[in-house]
Amino acid sequence: STQRTIAILPGDGIGHEIMAEAVKVLESVNARCELGLNLEHALVGGSAIDAHGTALPEATFELCARADAILLGAVGGPKWDKLPVAERPEKAGLLEIRRRLDLFGNLRPAILYPQLADASSLKPELVAGLDILIVRELTGGIYFGQPRGIRVLENGEREGYNTYVYNESQIRRIGKVAFEAAQKRGGRLCSVDKANVLEVTMLWREIMEDMAKDYPDVELSHMYVDNAAMQLIRAPKQFDVVVTGNMFGDILSDAAAMLTGSIGMLPSASLDVNGRGMYEPCHGSAPDIAGQNKANPLATILSVAMMLRYSINEPEAAQLIEDAVSKVLDQGLRTGDIFSPGSTLVNTVEMGDAVIAAL
Amino acid sequence: STQRTIAILPGDGIGHEIMAEAVKVLESVNARCELGLNLEHALVGGSAIDAHGTALPEATFELCARADAILLGAVGGPKWDKLPVAERPEKAGLLEIRRRLDLFGNLRPAILYPQLADASSLKPELVAGLDILIVRELTGGIYFGQPRGIRVLENGEREGYNTYVYNESQIRRIGKVAFEAAQKRGGRLCSVDKANVLEVTMLWREIMEDMAKDYPDVELSHMYVDNAAMQLIRAPKQFDVVVTGNMFGDILSDAAAMLTGSIGMLPSASLDVNGRGMYEPCHGSAPDIAGQNKANPLATILSVAMMLRYSINEPEAAQLIEDAVSKVLDQGLRTGDIFSPGSTLVNTVEMGDAVIAAL
Ligand SMILES: CC(C)[C@H](C(=O)O)[C@@H](O)C(=O)O
């Protein structure tokens, strides 16, 4: 096959450790399946601030822009939390990549691995077999809306303000991602909004309703965001695909991931209109355990699989990795976050090695 | 004691049934404890639209404005969902009372009744003894921010927009409610924001931080809203008091309530600067079971207790009601929403009668 480039951005905190394992796995399938992938590394986030004074150096962005796919670890940490928000790893690094590459389609699966059924804080019968896909709009809404800022009022006190805004085409393009995902899955799509209060989500609801006519095989429903948060806790298996805006998606996808009790297992994809994208674990940079060889590398390893499937079009290689992960779980190997009595505690590197061995 | 007025607003759906039971209980303690409360009824929401063409008739508002406290059932239902949002029961009724009376301080306790430990979807050990108070700002933020609407862009497509805005004094006054509540409880306050992305919540965080100096006995922490949604599911007992804005509070308070598995048990208060307020159950108008004598009246009955405690200053009468509710739970009486095998299924009226008997 032709030479393709993967941008490898470890980021900060545990990002380095988990990425090292993911790269081992990627190199292994790259050789074995002759994928012809060329891995190029670059700094982003706090590590880029330390080395180059900016969270997204132009060389890093240039690599991201020409790569066939991006694999990201995680960014941020207390070391950079004193910086103005606009310069921090999250906003100047992560959100800038999303925005500049227009990675508007965020896919966040929340899957309960049968081997980890006990890890959930919910009762087993409520989550057994859980398999939800949250589709979150990622480059619009209140995250990027203008005007925004903090201004001084006439009476001398300050006021902070942000703008929650979506236009029709932004809603349609994320709707398309969600309807198509529902077609490939269980055929049910739940659009989450707050259309009883917010005008921007009234438009959202209207457009989703309009699009439903073009997808007669998808059953569309609507739910208010407060109810969605409740229903995720009460009966999460009622959902198939959920589509929502950037802010609600941030909250609901994290809640959904936590329902599985193993956020250290969950990958995510952020795609542009052509299906090019960035892949990263759902979890953060976990500064509290960084550098301790404790972190769970499986979410990043599964992000590699997701990348091979969605952006590199190598579903067999993806399946190999997913099967290997399933095998190490069957073997009872667990990092601390998913450990339960009776299983075998392993560290980050041991987990990566076990996946390689299982490949 | 002097003559005091309570506005009774049953609202829509199950509102009528649950309010009838709450009024029975209130009349009973009113007589027994000689509270001198004068109950005046009025229509709000859909029932007011049907009778008077508007969700908040002036006579209803006038009663609310002069009453010492307001007891509300619930508003809304499919019958009025075809109306323009601005005329619907929720926005033109409920949100208008909140706004016009400036009921900015919303207290939403999430308490797990020991008798109902099984009702939670979380594992018992994670929620046993759960007792969180969510303090939600209720008359500001994106719910009421201007500008808002749906406009046509130059290219002919539409764009929806809302404004998330808080000024310093709005933040300070809800902060005061929250810090004082934390002082009276476990001394811990967690302020929830999205200060890594939204400027309005950067100001929020800064003001909370500043106020903390005046409350050395309260331990203030901050959490991003996505993490808060996860932590509520992972380990809800880590929280004592949570303070947040209107939109995040809507989502998190419903999630917290659902953790208890018995949202039909939870009251709420919405207070102005003088502690005058409106009391209502956390649940909605449940059109699906309206008129069937099935709804759980205990959240409304407990709202009566909360009202007597916070706005009417009759803590003993409040305690009487709370003890009576605890007694009927001990007796194993359950409405459908909290029913579990081995307990006795009762209907709305029977539950109300049992509370009266236990008084
Ligand atoms: C780090 C933060 C800015 C980011 C977000 O809010 O989008 C993160 O929470 C996520 O969900 O990827």
Ligand SMILES: CC(C)[C@H](C(=O)O)[C@@H](O)C(=O)O
């Ligand atoms: C009915 C709706 C407008 C309301 C809100 O969002 O505030 C409700 O969800 C609540 O929490 O009281």
